[in-house]
Amino acid sequence: MSLPLWLSRSLLMLLSAVVMIGCAGQYQQMPSKNVGERIKLVVIHYTAIDYQKSVHTLVDEGGLSSHYLVTDPNDASFDGDNASVIQLVDESRRAWHAGKGQWQGRNHLNDTSIGIEVVNVSHCEVSVEYANAPGEHSRHRLCTYPDYHPQQIEQIISLMQGILLRNPDITPTAIVGHADIAFSRKSDPGPRFPWYQLYLAGIGAWYDxxxxxxxxxxxxxxxxxxxxxxxxxxxxxxxxxxxxxxxxxxxxxxxxxxxxxxxxxxxxxxxxxxxxxxxxxxxxxxxxxxxxxxxxxxxxxxxxAAGAAEPQVKLGQIDAVFPQQDRSTRTEVNDKLGFKAFKGQGEMLLTPHSTTQAQIKINGELLTLDDPLEAGQTYTYSLQRRTHTGTNTFELVSLSAPEDTLQVVIPWPVLTDATQKWQSEFTEVDKLINQDIEDGFPGAVLLVIKDGQIVKRTAYGNALKFDENGQPLANPQPMMPGTLFDVASNTKMFATNLALMKLVSEGKLDVDTPLYHYLPEYTGDGREARTVRDLLSHHSGYGPEVRFFEPGPGRMAKFKSRDKQHTSTLLTTAVPFREGNRQHTAYSDTNFMLLGLLVERITGMSLDRYCEQFIYAPLRLNHTLFNPLEKGILPSQIAATEINGNSRSGHITFPGIRTHTLRGEVHDEKAWYSMGGVSGHAGLFSNVDDFAVLMQMLINGGGYDKVTMLDKDTLSLFTAPSSANQGFGLGWRRAADGRNRWHFGPYASSTAFGHTGWTGTATVIDPAQNLAIVLFTNARHTPVENTANGGLTFAGSQFETAGYGSVITRIYEALLNH
Structure with missing residues (x-):
């Protein structure tokens, strides 16, 4: 009788499986020469806890393990007279001892290492700043380390000699401490572990x-x-x-x-x-x-030793030798250049390399020059009768001989004072601000530039108006035109952004290069995709801020930092993105904190030192600086900000919070508590006079007087509209045809750019109209009030002057209607 087909097939499959099982382990052997041992590394730890606690952690329920545990005979919790070695995990199996670490290019070290835990109880005290930081690294803690018992070392040497016999791929440099593989988290086995004694026994590495x-x-x-x-x-x-x-x-x-x-x-x-x-x-x-x-x-x-080659310094918008060496076959384009000037302003410097006679035209008019011009002597000629507002023309018509050459310098436009002439034109502006002052607004300073002239420079109200109880002072300190202000987020533009623009001009920075090219540690979790442009345009995906200065809930607790170096590490390696790159524009302090670090990395200098030495000092701006109280500025020279530190009149508290009236200390909490007062997003102090020079420099196209700060192409790059949001350039906020009229008003040209600062500062630069406005206020130097929805607000924030747009609108009207 034949079996059903389905049953025959099932029996055949079962028989095949039995045959295959019987053949297991009988494969033909062909040993490969390309083989190595799994174990490459030995990691030595201390337990930091006593024997009984170590057993609980490593054996019972701690979630950690190790291949070996070396006991301490002096440990009261250990029931024994001599040190001994206890094996917890077989060497062929994986123990959970190394955690996240790296050694000699290897990661996932639990897979390739043997772990030895030595009972040794260190005692550490952690500083407040790192109370929530992971790990037990000694740099963040004050630790005392006990000596290891001699019997422990004898046991370790004996154990290690056996391990090395069984695992021949372990080299001397692969016998390490936990701190070596995880130096940012761990300090074990500590500075008292006798590595040299092990080396003398043939274990581990040592120098000659x-x-x-x-x-x-x-x-x-x-x-x-x-x-x-x-x-x-x-x-x-x-x-x-x-x-x-x-x-x-x-x-x-x-x-x-x-x-x-x-x-x-x-x-x-x-x-x-x-x-x-x-x-x-x-x-x-x-x-x-x-x-x-x-x-x-x-x-x-x-x-x-050779010294870095000094870069050639350009002394003005024209700084060139004529006749031009790079000549075109189109003869009309040779020995001619354009330069920016304002009517009735400007000068020219001529230095012949050999005695010569020269013919020069400015705006088509032949100048009367010294005859001859003596070799090596510099001649200065006023152009006040020749210039007009806008682009002017320079032309070298001739020199005495074909071999003669002439150095020509035409400096950038400089500001002149015309406030008396315009005194009566801004009555509506004064009326608005003075009414706010009368109604309780603390104070302001306003400066306006038009066509290379300062047409308004006025102080209003008081630099210090309230005591620390929020009560008006009997003798408030008047605001002065030269008063310094905490410019808050205008730091982003007039420190960090200017530095970045200068570096781009010098060829040291490319905004379309990924940030990790300059900050190699900026990797992981999508950081490699972020370019410098992404951060400048505020579409990198970061949230508005990380409050490093106060402990956050849950996983955010690890971001607490009161140390600039630690904050910098968190910024470059740990701060998470809120969303994907280039999804939409979201204004973020984190972007500019990172960009400030970028400036420091490229220049090898702190942000404040670089800006003060290479941007402000050449322009002779002595009142634009970070941490002014540390640099000779008195509190009486600075406008006060919040009355009760960062406490909002006691409604906010966190460890170490300031509660005194802030005057000369940057208000921004991240900048003050977590960055030492110097950050890419906040920390700069200045007055309207210094800012006027910086803004005129930008109107000019990148230079002021004989200082060339950046080139016109870079200026155009940074002020052009972002593809992500027309209201932003690279860093700069833009008027964008009325998109930001709350800031720029309704009359600004589409090319106008500037920024604002939380403390009450606003800047407007309108190159199309040769106009700049700087309005500094201490709007936050007022009592804190409750809002209708249960929130908090500063009384000063409710005034029109604090909103910028109305004041700026009246300034435009005064100028346009003049």
Whole structure:
């Protein structure tokens, strides 16, 4: 009798499976030569807790494990007289001991390492700033480290000798501490672990004394650069990103390295002993890498000795040698240039290289010049009778001989005072502001520029009006035209953005390059896709702000920081995006905090030092600066802001909050508490006179007097409308045909640009009308009131002057109707 077809097939399949099972383990063997051991690394830890707690954590319910636990005979919770080794996880299996870390290019270290926990109880106190920070890194804590018991070290040496026999791929440089692989989180096994004693037993790496001495003698007079030290740490095995600055990751890595190899000098600072130790280790264990790094060191020192070539300084909008060397076959275009001027203003400087006779035309009129012009002498000629407002023409008609040359300099326009002439034209503006002052508004200073002239410069009200109880002072301090103000977010434009524009002009920055090109640590979670332009245009996807200065709920607690270096690390590596890149424009302080760090990274200088030295000082602006109270400015020279610090009259509180009247301290909480008063988004102080020069420089096209700050193409790039939002350029806010009329009013040209600041400051620059307006107020220097919906507001914020648009509208009307 035959079986049904379905049953026959089932029996056949079952028989095949039995045959296959029987053949298992009987495959033909052909061993490959391309094979290695799984274990590459040994990581040594201290428990930081006693034996019983360690067992609970590593064996029972802690979620962590290790391959071995080395006991301490002095531990009261351990029932034994001698140190012993307890195996918790077989070496062939994965233990959960390393966590997130990196060593010699490897990640996921639990997969390739053996973990040894040593019972050793350190005691650490954490500073307030890092109370919510993850990890137990020693730089953020005050720690005491007990010595290891001699029996523990004997047990570790015996254990390690066996591990090395069983795992031949473990090299001397792959026997490390937890701090080495996770230097920003961990400090174990601490600076008292006897690495050198292990080395003498044939375990782990150590330097040779002769090589250390040789490098120390070389590095003592000339330390390696920070970037080179970062590269050297990385070459040895540390997961350091080369940024070129002594940032938080670098200090953490130096701490870890010193705890391992320079235990008498654990400071986190780069010094000759630390550098020499690192390079001695590289010479011994990685000679090829050492040769490359030393060649780089030699090149860097040679460049420093030679000195950087000084950039050619352009002394005006025209600073050229005539006849022009680059000549066109179209003869009418040679030896002619345009320059910007205003009617009745301007001068020209001529320096002949050989004695010559010259013929020059300005706006088609032949000038009367000295005859002859003597070689090497500089001649200054007024152009006041020749210039008109707008583009003017220069033409070299002839010189005495074909070989003669002439240096011609025409400076950029400078401001002149015409306030007396225009005194009666702004009555409606004065009426509006004075009425607000009478009704309780604290104070303001207004300056207006038109056609290269200051046509209005007026102070209103008081720089200090209220006491710390919100009561009007019996003798308030009057506002003066030269009073300094906390310009708040105008910092973004007149510090950070000007710095970025200057760097673009100098070819040091490309706005369409990803930010990580300049900040290598700016990677992960989509950061690689963000360009400098994305941050400038406020469409990078960041939220409005991260309140680093106060603890947030849940996972936001890790963003608390009162240290600029730590805040910078959080900004570049941890702050999350709220949405995808280029989804829509969302104004964000985070963008400009990052851009401020970008300026610091490219220039190698702090943002305040760079701006004060390379932007403000050349223009002789001595009252535009960060942290003014630290730089010789008195509180009496500065307008007060909030009456009760950042507390909104006691309605807000957080640890360390200021409650005194703010005067000379930047109001913005992130800038003050988390960035040391210097940030890309806030922190600048200035007065209207200094801002007038900066704004006229922009109207001119990038220069002022004999200082050329940036080129016209860069200015056009930054002030052109963003494709994401016509109301923004790169950083700058734009009038955009009335889109931002609350700020610019209804009459501004479509090319007008400027910004505002939370403390009560507004700027308008309208190149099409040769017009600039700077309105500084201390609107927040008023009592706090409750709103109808239960919120809080400053009394000063309710006035028209605080809203900018009405004042700016009346200024335009005064000028347009004149």
């Amino acid at each position: 004394a002769a090589e250390l001495k040789e490098h120390w003698e070389q590095f003592t007079p000339a330390l390696p650069s920070v970037g080179l030290m970062q590269a050297a740490l990385q070459a040895y095995g540390y997961g350091v990103v080369e940024t070129g600055i002594a940032d938080e990751q670098t200090i953490d890595a130096l701490f870890a390295f010193q705890m391992h190899f320079v235990q008498d000098n654990v400071s986190g600072t780069l010094d000759s002993e630390t550098a020499a130790t690192l390079f001695a280790l590289l010479e011994k264990y990685f000679p090829q890498k050492h040769r490359k790094l030393m060649a780089r060191y030699t090149n860097e020192q040679q460049r420093l």
